Amino acid sequence: MENFFSRYKNPLVLMAVLFIQVIALATQVKRAEDPKAANSGGTRLIRVWTVTAITPFERMLVGTGHFLRNTWHNYVDLHNVRKQNLELQQEVARLKMEQVRLREDAYQAQRLQALLGFKERFVGRVLPAQVIATSGSEQSRVISIDKGSHDGVRADMPVITPDGIVGKVKEVFPLGSQVLLINDRESGAGVVLQNSRLQGVLRGTSGGGLDVSGITPDEKVEIGEPVVTSGGDLIYPRGVPVGTVTGVSPDRDNGTFLAVKVKPAADLNRLEEVLVVTEVADQIPAVAESPAPQRAADILAERLPSVSKPEEDAGKPATGGTVPSTSAQGRTGTQSTTGKKPAALKKDATLPADQKKTPGPTPSTKATVQGVAASTIPGSMAKPKATPSPTPTPAVTTQHPAAPASQPKGAPSNQVKRPKPQAVSGAVAPQQPEATDSGSQQPPAPVQERPPR
Amino acid sequence: MNGVVSLTSREEVDVHHFSWPVSLGIPALAIFIQVYLTRQIHFIEIFDLPLLVTIFFAVARRRPVPGMITGALIGTVQDAMAGIPIGLNGIAKTMIGYLASSLGVKLDVDNPGSRFLMTSGFFLIHHLVFMVIDLGLVGASQPWEWGHNVIAALANGFLAVVLFAGLDRFKQRR
Numbered sequence: 001m002e003n004f005f006s007r008y009k010n011p012l013v014l015m016a017v018l019f020i021q022v023i024a025l026a027t028q029v030k031r032a033e034d035p036k037a038a039n040s041g042g043t044r045l046i047r048v049w050t051v052t053a054i055t056p057f058e059r060m061l062v063g064t065g066h067f068l069r070n071t072w073h074n075y076v077d078l079h080n081v082r083k084q085n086l087e088l089q090q091e092v093a094r095l096k097m098e099q100v101r102l103r104e105d106a107y108q109a110q111r112l113q114a115l116l117g118f119k120e121r122f123v124g125r126v127l128p129a130q131v132i133a134t135s136g137s138e139q140s141r142v143i144s145i146d147k148g149s150h151d152g153v154r155a156d157m158p159v160i161t162p163d164g165i166v167g168k169v170k171e172v173f174p175l176g177s178q179v180l181l182i183n184d185r186e187s188g189a190g191v192v193l194q195n196s197r198l199q200g201v202l203r204g205t206s207g208g209g210l211d212v213s214g215i216t217p218d219e220k221v222e223i224g225e226p227v228v229t230s231g232g233d234l235i236y237p238r239g240v241p242v243g244t245v246t247g248v249s250p251d252r253d254n255g256t257f258l259a260v261k262v263k264p265a266a267d268l269n270r271l272e273e274v275l276v277v278t279e280v281a282d283q284i285p286a287v288a289e290s291p292a293p294q295r296a297a298d299i300l301a302e303r304l305p306s307v308s309k310p311e312e313d314a315g316k317p318a319t320g321g322t323v324p325s326t327s328a329q330g331r332t333g334t335q336s337t338t339g340k341k342p343a344a345l346k347k348d349a350t351l352p353a354d355q356k357k358t359p360g361p362t363p364s365t366k367a368t369v370q371g372v373a374a375s376t377i378p379g380s381m382a383k384p385k386a387t388p389s390p391t392p393t394p395a396v397t398t399q400h401p402a403a404p405a406s407q408p409k410g411a412p413s414n415q416v417k418r419p420k421p422q423a424v425s426g427a428v429a430p431q432q433p434e435a436t437d438s439g440s441q442q443p444p445a446p447v448q449e450r451p452p453r
Numbered sequence: 454m455n456g457v458v459s460l461t462s463r464e465e466v467d468v469h470h471f472s473w474p475v476s477l478g479i480p481a482l483a484i485f486i487q488v489y490l491t492r493q494i495h496f497i498e499i500f501d502l503p504l505l506v507t508i509f510f511a512v513a514r515r516r517p518v519p520g521m522i523t524g525a526l527i528g529t530v531q532d533a534m535a536g537i538p539i540g541l542n543g544i545a546k547t548m549i550g551y552l553a554s555s556l557g558v559k560l561d562v563d564n565p566g567s568r569f570l571m572t573s574g575f576f577l578i579h580h581l582v583f584m585v586i587d588l589g590l591v592g593a594s595q596p597w598e599w600g601h602n603v604i605a606a607l608a609n610g611f612l613a614v615v616l617f618a619g620l621d622r623f624k625q626r627r
Contacts (some may be wrong), residue, residue: 010517014551016527018544023589025540029591096565 109350111273114162127151129159131271132176141184141208141268147276148173156235158277161425164265165189165229165239166274177276182242183208190232193260195225199232202242204264210243212260213251219258221248227262237280241265248262469513469624477621480506488534499605502529504546504566505613506581507521508572509620511550518558524550548560549575563621565614572613573606580605586617 009313012187037227115128129151133144147153149172159179167187170180180187183204191202191212198221200214225245247261281389483502491498507527511520528546531538553575561567580602587593 010521010551010555013518014521014547017521017547021525021529021540021543021547025538025544025586025590028538028540 017106108273115273125276125277126160127153128276129153129177129274129276131274141181141187141204142170143167143179143181143271143274145177145179145274145276146175147370148175148177150174152278153177155280158236158240158280159268159274160236160240160277161271161274163267164269165236166268168235169276175266178273182220183210183264188233189242190230190238191219191227191262192230193225193245194228196221199230200260202227210262210264211251212245212262213257214255215258217250217258217262221245221258221260223247238279238331254298288418456566468515471513471623473509473624475623478522479623480510480530484527484534489597491538492559499608500612501576501579501605501609502616503531503542504549504576505527505572505609505616506620507546507550508553508575508613511553512562512571512622513624515554515557517551520550521547522550524553541583541586541591542552544586545579548582549579552578562602565618568617569610569614573610576606577602579619591613 003211112128127147129145129147131143132146135142141165145159153169153172155169155172159168165182167181167184168181168388169177171178179205182189182202185206187202187204189202192199193212193215196219197377198215198219200212202210202212205211212227223245226247227242229236229238229240229242243262243264245260246263249259249261251257251259321368480503483506486497487500487502502623507520507524510523512518514520514523524546525543528542528544529539531542531546535542553571556562557569562571581597584597
């Protein structure tokens with residue numbers, strides 16, 4: 001180093017002296033940044049140089065700082081973005097769960113509304129129950145519900161849904177019950193084909209299907225024909241939908257009869273809420289046929305004098321009846337306009353015919369449907385039969401001769417009205433107007449009423 | 454080897470010293486004349502007496518450092534007296550002092566012809582450096598006029614021959 005200075009002493013001194021003078025010169029000289037703004041006084045050259053000399057380093061330092069700061073901020077932001085992303089994903093998951101829950105609630109509300117409507121149409125006291133388990137085996141088709149003896153559930157109580165029957169209570173526990181489905185092999189129910197009025201016994205198959213046995217091969221069974229309960233088993237209310245006929249084949253167990261395959265109306269594999277019929281009212285539906293399903297309240301409103309409209313009262317014939325004429329016409333002649341006291345109820349008009357067609361111990365022979373009120377009959381039951389029965393039922397003594405032509409033969413027995421409907425829970429009319437057999441002028445015979453089960 | 458010996462011998466023979474009054478008085482006088490007399494006698498503007506004095510002392514001393522310092526001081530004072538940014542003449546005369554002292558070691562600068570050429574050449578260099586600094590650092594624009602500059606260089610060359618002959622009397626030998 002010493003040799004370097006001694007060797008290059010003169011050039012180094014020259015550079016130092018020049019440097020000092022340049023600095024001195026720069027401290028004095030002012031240069032305008034913009035020639036047009038020369039009058040503004042300009043900036044000292046030393047400042048320009050200093051700034052010019054420092055600016056690159058400053059920019060480098062600032063740029064480095066910005067780079068590091070941006071890098072850190074980006075990292076922090078990225079970290080925050082990830083965190084925020086996780087939070088948003090959790091929020092989305094929570095909202096999805098909430099959406100699913102709300103959707104389930106909506107579905108449940110719809111189902112409950114359907115159940116409520118169903119209850120309104122059925123006489124009797126029903127107990128909504130939640131399906132909480134299934135047997136999990138194909139050997140037995142049993143479901144568990146969350147209602148037991150503490151809730152009033154008893155054995156052999158029918159279990160239904162708005163679509164149709166489900167089964168009956170098999171075992172009852174304090175806080176739950178087991179329901180034997182109708183498609184179990186050990187299950188059975190008395191049913192009747194709604195159009196042909198053929199009665200049979202509904203049994204479950206090993207594959208989970210439904211067969212109606214007890215129908216002779218000479219009977220004509222149509223595919224798609226609705227099947228309803230006959231009420232003869234003393235378990236299921238009469239007229240509850242069971243399903244539709246999907247096929248007819250010879251009965252393997254008993255070759256003399258047919259095995260009518262039935263598709264259950266209720267989706268037995270997707271049951272969530274069911275109704276346990278805890279009480280079946282001993283009232284036969286007063287409205288047997290209706291052009292369209294009507295609510296019980298509407299029917300009662302039409303029947304009750306208090307709710308009749310003035311103009312309707314003015315326009316109705318002077319028959320002394322209290323029922324508007326429209327209602328009488330709409331009931332296809334099944335309504336009486338006598339306005340008298342409730343007449344005694346006859347026995348099930350279809351019993352003789354059913355007895356003929358049911359070779360087995362069809363309970364309908366003794367069946368007096370007790371619990372189904374007029375206002376609670378499902379629409380499917382209240383509809384007039386589309387096709388007349390191939391086997392006329394002359395035993396229908398309640399059929400009035402002057403009944404409309406649309407009234408098919410073999411009208412269901414629920415055309416018979418009971419004089420004093422009992423007040424039951426639900427939408428059952430407490431006060432039934434006087435009603436007799438549809439158009440029948442004969443005094444109805446008293447019916448032995450069975451006590452409610 | 455011989456060259457080196459000869460140069461060493463020449464340096465030892467021709468290195469001169471000046472007294473402090475001469476070293477201070479002659480440059481001050483040259484600056485005074487250059488600054489104040491040019492206001493009265495305009496043709497003197499073509500001469501650059503401080504530059505000539507710088508060249509004379511640098512060549513006579515044959516030492517770069519004293520030569521450049523002499524040029525720096527003379528140029529700075531000249532700038533201060535002339536009212537121009539300090540450093541223009543200082544930088545230019547510093548370089549001339551360095552070059553002149555460096556050149557004086559290798560050449561015989563006591564010859565009038567070499568003095569003429571040397572001075573003329575340094576004048577042009579000085580003017581070039583001055584213009585570059587003035588243009589580059591200060592920002593002024595001064596056109597380069599070859600004819601005027603050459604004439605001025607020749608005039609300063611002639612003046613240097615005369616001036617240096619008179620100043621040789623103030624040389625002191627060790």
